[in-house]
Structures are given as C-alpha cells and as structure tokens.
Amino acid sequence: MKPREISVTVNAKHYRSEVPPRLTLLDYLREVLGLTGTHAGCEHGVCGACSVIFDGQPIRSCLMFAIQADGHEVETVEGLAGADGGLSPLQDAFWEAHALQCGYCTPGMLMASHALLRANPDPTEDEIKEAIGGNLCRCTGYQQIVEAVRLAAKRMREADPEAGPEGNKDRVDE
C-alpha cells in the first residue's frame, strides 16, 4: 500500500509525515518521531504501556494506526515536563513516592494518571484505581503508584486551591 501523508500535533508540535497505512500510532511516535518514551508491552491493548492522550482522552497507541491520528492531537510522556525540563507535579510525586522500579510501564501510568487529574483534581482512591486499572505494572504491586497520584493531587490542590479540571499546569523545579 502506498504511503499516506498525515498531519499530527504531538506535544503541541506539528508534524507532517508520510507513513505506511499499517504503521501503528505507537511505532509512528517511536520510530518516525523518535519519541521513545512510549513503550510497547503487549501490542494487543491489554497492558497499557503504550498509553498516550489522544484529543484529551487516554488511549492505547498500539491499537491505532498513525493515519487515524491525522488531524488530531496527541500527548506523550515527553510532553509532561516543562520546556526547561522541570518535572510536572505528577512526575515529581512519582519520584518522591518511588512509584516505579524498572520504569517500563511508567510513561503509560503517568499518562493515565495525568488524564485523571486533569479531569478530576480530587480523586478518591477508587477513582485512582479505576484510572490506572488498565495499566499493568509487574514491579510495584501498584501501592506506591496510587500513593504518588494521591500525593500529586494533594500538592496540586494546595498549590492552586481554585483549580478545577484542566486547572493546574504549574511545573515544579527539582
């Protein structure tokens, strides 16, 4: 099949690319754009390691073709940090709580949690578990991940008590 031209916004940058129609969005991000923070785990939509945010919603990038992202907006783990490299409050909380070991599922966990906190700045424990329920982690037993998301939510609310959904875009310095 002939390559197709697509236009995609990834982490607020615009890209125009020619891609084979069967190229997955995951492989497009990794192999074409060089954004290797998003990982392949199962390639059948169960483990969530490849989670990215697509038009505001967390999705599996292994289950989508790149051409389906034509005209759409994608956010990946590389977009979480500020332009100066400063960590987002969520990333910082993952570090503080040691919410990872090998780091392989971490980008997917971060994107799923990021989408949650953007929509719901004060999630209950059940809501946190629901949000990461489709992301498998083999190292941590999830405990420190849940703790990190709770910590991030608390810190973000304290930093900006008025913030509603979509509110807090602050970065913290290390």
Place this chain on the structure above:
Amino acid sequence: MSSEAPEGRRFRYVSRKRRTKEDRRFIAGQGRFVADISLPGMKHVALVTSPHPAARIEAIRTEEALKIEGVLAVITGEELARATDPLMSGLNLPDVRRFPLAVDRARYAGEWVAAVVADSRYIAEDGAELVEVDYDPLPFVVDAEEAMNEDAPAVHPAHGTNVLYQRKFVYGAVDDDFAAADHRLAFRACWGRSSTVPIETFGVLAEWHPGTGILDVWASIQMPKYPEQIARALRLDANCVRVHYDVDVGGSYGVKRGIKHTVLVGYLARKLGCPVRLIEDRLENMTGGDAHGPERIFDVEAAFNGDGEIRSLRIRALDNVGAYAGRAPLQLAKPIGAIVGPYRINSVEYEAISVTTNKTVQEAVRGFGQSPTNFAIETAVDKIARALDLDRVEIRKRNFIRKDEFPYTIPSGSEYDSGDYLTVQDKVLDLADFPALLARRDALRAEGTLAGIGISSCLEPSGGNAAFEPLFNPANETTTWMESCVTKIDLAGTVTSIMATASAGQGHETLVATVTAEELERDPDGIRVVRSDSLASLPSNSPVASRMAIMLGGAASGAAKILKRKLIDIAAHNLQLPADRLVYEGGNVAVRDDPGKKLAWDELVEIAHRKYHQMPLGMEPGLQASYVWEVPKGGELPDADGRVRMYPCYSFEAHIPLIEIDRDTGQVKILEYFIGHDCGTMINPDIVHGMVYGGIAHGIGAALYEIFAYNEDGQLLTGTFMDYLLPSVHEIPDIKMVDHSTPSPLTSMGQKGTGEGGYLGAPAAVASAVNDALAPLGLELDALPMRPGDIEALLRTKSG
C-alpha cells in the same frame, strides 16, 4: 511502619528516606531500553514457529519470502547448527542439544524454526508468513508424570529418557526421626506453570565490526556469564563480545536470559554485515521466548509429635522443565539451601527429579525455585496444625529457630546467618491486630461468607554462591560468585562508581551511591554511578540470587574504604603524624586532638592528582580503587552426601492475608494483607518496600490467576494478556507492612537480600487463607493457581 536502627553503627545515608537515582530518567520518558536503541542500517527479525508440539522438520521453503522487497535473509536451524555450538546447559547433558532454531525436529509448539531478517519488523513478519515448512508430526508428551513412563515419547531420543536429573538426598537420620515421631501425614501439592512475565519482552541488538573483530551487544539482559556464553556458542574468543550494560531492562525478575536470542542475532549480524535487532512480540515471548517458570509436583511426608514439633520431612519434587534443559533444572537445587524453612527440623529427605516434555522451555524465576518449595513446606505446617487441632501461628512459634541459635546449620549443610523469627511474627500479629482479624473472619463466616486467614513464614536465601551448580553437575566446580565495583575520585573531587551489570528496576545505582556515600561521608546525590561494558569491566555475576545489596553493596563498600584509607594516608604523610592520630570526617582529615589542624577533601584530591611530590613514597597517583568481593562463607564444594553451604544470608518474612471466596463464582477477594519483613539493614527503605509490595503482587498472581495452560493437543492456551492474567491494581490489596532489622554479621552494613521478597511467601500465604476458608466445609485445595473455576468446581462437590 517502623524502622529499627541496626546494631552497632549509626548511618548518615543508609536506611534513610532518599529519592532514587534511577527514577528521574524514567519519569521523564528518558529510559534507554533496548528497543529505544537504533543503529544506522539496522535490520529486524521475525520468527517462524512450529505449530506442532513435536514434529520432524522435512523441508523449509524460503523462496517466496525472499521475493518480498526488503527481506534480506531467511535462516534455518540447519544453517545455524553448522555455524554455532549448542547453548550451554546447567546440567551435564551432551545428548540434549539446544540451538536457537530447531534442528531437524521441533520439540514444542511455538519453538523457533526459522528467522526472517528484513528492513522493518513489518516486512519481516510478511516474510515469516510466506516461509513454508513441511512437518511430520510426532507423538508428544506434556505431562511430567507421563513423560517418566517407559513408553512415553522421547523428547530427546539421543538422551534415552525424559528424565534429565534425579537424585535423592538424605540429610540426617530421616528414617529414625520418622520412626520416633508420634504422627505422620502425607499429601501432594502442585505448583502451576507461571512466570515473571515482564511488561517489556526480551530484546537484543547486535553489531559486528570486522575491523576490530568485536561483536557489540545491547540487550534486555539479566544473565550471569552472558558474554562468555554467547562467545562460546558463536565460536568466538570471549574478548570478541562486548556487552553494553548501560541498557535499562524493563523488568526481569529472573527470566531475561536471552542466550538463544543473542546467539541468533549475533550470528545474523556477522553473516549479513549489518546491525540486527530482535524484539520479541508478546506472543513470541509467551510461546517461544523460553521464559516459563517452574511447574512442580511435590509429594510430601511429614513426621511430627503431638505437641507440634516437626521432626522430619520427606519431599519428592518433580519438575517439568519443558523441551530443553538450560539453567532451569538447577531451580530444584537452590531450595536445598533453605529446605527446612525457618524451622528446627532435624532431618530431611529431598528427591529432585527434572523431566523434559514438549512444553516451552523453563527459565529462572524470582527465587530460583524457592517459592514453590516454601509453598510445599508451609502447606505441610498448616496440615500438621490442622491434624493436631493446633493454632497455625502457635505451631510455627513452637518450631521456629530461636534468635540465640544463630548461626544455625540446617541438615543440608547451609548456615543461616541471623534472624529473629518470633519477634517478626509478633510484630505482624500486632500490626494485623490478630484477635480483631480473627473476629472479623468469624463475623464474616457467621454471615455465611467463606472467609479465611492465611499464615506463612518464609525465608529468602540471599547472596548465593551458586553452589547448586556443582551440587547438580560435578563437572562444574563453581565455588565463587563474586561481584565488583570500581570507584574513583576525579581531579575536581567528584566521585564516580562503575558497576558491571545491567539492572531491571532493583535500584543498583541508588545502592552503590548510598553505600559509597556512607563510607566516604559524601552526599549521595553528588555521586555518579555508571555501567561499563563487559570488556572494560571487572567480573560480575549479574543481579540474580537476591544478591546485589550484599555483593555489589559489599564491593562498593570495599572500594570506598580503600579510597578513604588512601586519603587518610596522604593526610598523615603531609601532617607528619601517624594515621591513628587522625580522624576522617566528611571527606576531610583532621588531627584528633587538634581539630583545627586538618587537610580538606579538595586539598587531598589536589595532592593525589597533581602533587606527586607530596604523596607518600610509592603510593599510586590519582584516587581510584577496585574491589572484587567473594560471597561470604563461599568457596566450598558439596560433600559426597550433597551437603553444601549455599547462601550466606537469610531474610525472613511473615505474611497474614484475610480473604473471602465468592460461593457462586469461586473468586477470591483479598480483604487485608499484612507482612512483617526482616532483610537486615535496609539500604533504601523505599526500594525495599517497593520490592516487597511488588513481590506480593507477583505471588498473588501465581497463587490465584497466572498459568501457562496447555490443552491435550500440546498447544499453549494462554499466550496473550487476554488469557494469561497478570494482576491489575484491582486484584492487589492495600498491603500493610512492618519492618524489622536483624543485621547480618557477614555483610558490610548488615544488609541481606530483598528482591525476591514478597514473592517467596505470598503464594503460600494466599493458599493458606483459601484453605482456612474451605476448612469449615471439609475441603482442601493444594494446587496453584487457585483460579475461580478451580475453587468453584471444588465447592460444587460439596453442594452437589
């Protein structure tokens, strides 16, 4: 959560809350995993696999695949077997030959038969679809007991039998103890075939440089003596293989051994003259990645007295290693180093039988066979308690080795270094508020719920010296399992430590930085830890055997102590005083009686790097030290009876879960989970706790969900995450943990191992809880995993 200060030493950095070194790059999406590494001109591999559990390979036709634009080559086992030597086996089995691709005969469904190399993975898969293989299906066997029958199909006809290893060890006066005991009981317990199943599959990239004659390898690897094994199979000198250890490994927990993958891509890279990368997809990983775990049948007999004293055990362990031997059969040997668990059991008979079948090959799994064995021992203890109508906590307390009995030599020859099992057990009982927990269980039962409390108390042998190798294979006289570290202080006074292995989430950079900082009294955040390649490094045996806190920690301590000594000697020379009149503090060296008189860190560094005229006579310039540490108490071969000192350090854990079972579906829900844990001095508490939580989650998976199930046609039914069920956050309870520290007298800071931690006791604990819930119905279930269907079927026998 409480943390006790280890005896005898006050720490500045060790055992304190501190952010890890590694996490920073991963949360930014800047890990460097093998699939993230691309080289110019790199080609990709896809595999053609056998659909049959056993078949003669009559012909392989590659013409159609080679017609595809972008397909470079298709290679077969026949070609590979001509150019390479068989992969190493843990046992001495010359007639069980194993190559990366099947030669003449496929021995399990999913075995690699041919490899296609192409410009992209997509094109390689197109090619793999067009490779035609003619098979002549053969009789096969997947059940270990059937495989032992004389008329069973032979997996390796040249070997003559499907039994790869069989030996009965008798440790102590077993017959006498059985004869003298008041009671005995016998049972069978089964451990299902599961594994660690990391979220990252195995991957490897190799590039051959004809100009230097070096094969560069980047891999997702956790394998002792990996470069040497690749070189040997590829018929290269060992110093022709350069493994780069600065590759992040996306989880392993034992299984990322990848020798066959690496020999395959190493051969391809050399043959084709371009870099070649193989990243398993999930199906290749689950079916042909050769990374399944132990599958074990235990037949256990226990002899005990009326007061609960356990006198002796007879354990027969039959393990199904799959189609080739590899290192997996040794997983029957390691548990000999803790064969009585934490108990004063006077004698043990242990028969180990390793059988080959037409299933996917087994690999090392977290604990190297210890978790199944712990499950068998703990099941025995529970059954004895039930037979005597004795409390399950009480029987353990009566049999525990006492704190003042250490070092304690067990009948099989290993010496437990230290422990305080009673105190840890008491701590977790307090944490759980055990009387209240019992009341809650009973209240649930009163409402008609099937509720149960689990009890397990298990050991984690750590820092192993691999003495199980000579024990099972006398041709292999391994008595050391050393680890190394190099540390240097540069001209600017900053500290860098170099380790010689990759890591898979265990936090080794944090370990080395913390230990080095503690010895040198410098801020850990300023210490850089890097990884060398295999040619530039001192020996390492990789992060297996729950050993790195002990062995790499010990090596890092050793190197730092040499540097500290050197700094003191330089100061002594310049202050014209004997070293014993000086005091080292924070990197500065001052006169003990006159603290104003001192040489600061920067001055000492300056002297070492620039002012040779101010150095003590004969001292090497610069500030660098290497240290290679031998396993404490290692260095001995097994005796004729198979008694051997195997592991130096023994961590302890006591688990208490509360569960309920849905009567209609058989689904187990874990309501509470408590654990008391003692790994001696914790280097970084967050890392220790994370390992324990994660290990428990892994153990819950093995106990309740995970199974590589085969049907009667020899086909693997659970090759995807839709059917091989890893626990999600919904299956894992909030785990409550209490720490205790009984420092090891054998290690640099009192530390013991923890990486296998929760996994070694959780399956036993969950099984204990399920059986406690079933006990009022008079039912027992002694086979893992206990899936909803298994429990529901058992319940139906009672209601039907």
